[in-house]
Amino acid sequence: MPRKAAPKKTARKSKAKPKAKARTEPLLPEGSTRKLVLAGIGLALTAAVVIGAGVGIPALGRNAASRISTESRTVQVWLTRPSWMPQDTFDEVMDRAVDAYGQSIGQLGSLEALSAEPLRNVQQAMLASGWAADTPRVSRRQPTRVEGDEAAAKRNDVVIEMVWRRPVAVVRSGAFQAGTRPGLRDTAVDINADVLPMSGPPETFQNLRVILNPARTPRPTDASDVNPNWPGQDVRDAILLLQLLASEKFATQIVGIDLAEHADERRLLIVTTTGGRVVWGVPPGADGFARGEVPDESKLANLRGLVEATGQLDGGQDRVEIHWPGTVLIDDDARRGGRGGQP
Numbered sequence: 001m002p003r004k005a006a007p008k009k010t011a012r013k014s015k016a017k018p019k020a021k022a023r024t025e026p027l028l029p030e031g032s033t034r035k036l037v038l039a040g041i042g043l044a045l046t047a048a049v050v051i052g053a054g055v056g057i058p059a060l061g062r063n064a065a066s067r068i069s070t071e072s073r074t075v076q077v078w079l080t081r082p083s084w085m086p087q088d089t090f091d092e093v094m095d096r097a098v099d100a101y102g103q104s105i106g107q108l109g110s111l112e113a114l115s116a117e118p119l120r121n122v123q124q125a126m127l128a129s130g131w132a133a134d135t136p137r138v139s140r141r142q143p144t145r146v147e148g149d150e151a152a153a154k155r156n157d158v159v160i161e162m163v164w165r166r167p168v169a170v171v172r173s174g175a176f177q178a179g180t181r182p183g184l185r186d187t188a189v190d191i192n193a194d195v196l197p198m199s200g201p202p203e204t205f206q207n208l209r210v211i212l213n214p215a216r217t218p219r220p221t222d223a224s225d226v227n228p229n230w231p232g233q234d235v236r237d238a239i240l241l242l243q244l245l246a247s248e249k250f251a252t253q254i255v256g257i258d259l260a261e262h263a264d265e266r267r268l269l270i271v272t273t274t275g276g277r278v279v280w281g282v283p284p285g286a287d288g289f290a291r292g293e294v295p296d297e298s299k300l301a302n303l304r305g306l307v308e309a310t311g312q313l314d315g316g317q318d319r320v321e322i323h324w325p326g327t328v329l330i331d332d333d334a335r336r337g338g339r340g341g342q343p
Contacts, residue, residue: 077101077122078141079160084167084207089198093129097160100125119158126162130197130226136162165190165227169242169256171211171235172202176218186210193230193239210256211238212271215263234262237283241268244284244296250303253313265291276314278303281323293323 077097081090104118119138126136141159167188175185177199186204188196189211195218198205214235218228230236238257245251258269258277266286270278282288284296294302302322306315314320 075101075156075158077158077160079162082164082166085164086198086205093126093131096125096129097122101158122158122160126160128226131162131165133163133165136160165194165196167196167198167205167208168239169211170199170205170208171214171230173214173217176220178220189230189235189239191239191243193236194227195230197226209242209254210271211235212256212258213260215259233266234259237262237266237268240284241270241280245270248300248303250307250313253307270313272312272314274312274314274316276317277319278314279319279321279323288323292325294325298325299323
């Protein structure tokens with residue numbers, strides 16, 4: 001459906017994939033940029049994705065910018081899509097960048113290619129997206145030559161170099177985002193337990209592990225607060241444990257972390273792919289010695305031994321306790337509150 005991004009209407013279309021040819025620059029994939037075709041102050045947009053943005057694109061000099069500012073030309077907005085990011089989420093970020101640039105050039109006209117204002121607007125739009133880990137670098141570049149692209153010599157590309165915030169898990173809780181329907185939602189968080197602008201119904205993000213039963217939820221958020229920190233210590237403790245377990249061979253059997261017993265001396269439960277619960281105990285690095293828990297290295301050894309003996313992280317049981325010295329407690333023994341080799 002056409003969209004407006006300046007005085008003229010916008011249209012979305014796909015770019016054909018260029019033919020392979022031996023050369024030093026990388027070939028661009030199909031639909032690799034957002035394209036803006038400029039004539040005076042007119043603007044037309046087409047949507048796409050970029051892989052490897054900014055590679056092999058030298059800086060654009062003032063003379064080149066001055067020369068192309070009086071001609072009809074194509075401007076492409078480049079931004080690298082992280083491999084883990086859903087396409088629709090990336091499209092929303094690209095929309096922000098293109099809209100920010102388009103709104104600026106409507107006022108500047110032929111001076112657009114010489115002004116830093118559109119670049120600053122794109123930078124601010126990326127910061128406001130909630131995905132930038134630091135201040136993005138936005139610049140104009142001479143385009144990488146693409147076979148069959150006759151407009152490349154006239155193009156003034158806008159390249160966004162940005163370090164992305166990366167989700168490490170989703171937290172399942174009641175909806176707290178402004179304008180969202182009531183009900184359970186999975187909301188992405190980064191390693192610092194900062195909320196990311198990516199949420200959906202339960203099990204939307206199958207490639208991310210889930211944190212269940214948090215004690216608290218963030219206050220209702222809107223566009224002015226895109227990265228609130230998840231309140232409370234329990235979600236941070238769950239993230240610590242997920243980071244510790246991520247490199248283990250049995251990590252593929254982990255669905256997430258259950259915080260249902262965190263109020264009881266910060267106890268963490270590992271949720272397995274078969275629905276079992278493995279009691280880890282206190283978070284990694286915390287002192288559980290006073291309560292009789294073994295150190296983290298021993299807990300990991302217990303988990304590895306259990307997988308080696310049974311092939312399953314939970315031993316095929318509903319509940320397993322691996323945080324006490326001595327015997328690993330399975331199911332009925334664990335339910336009775338046994339303490340392994342402890343008297």
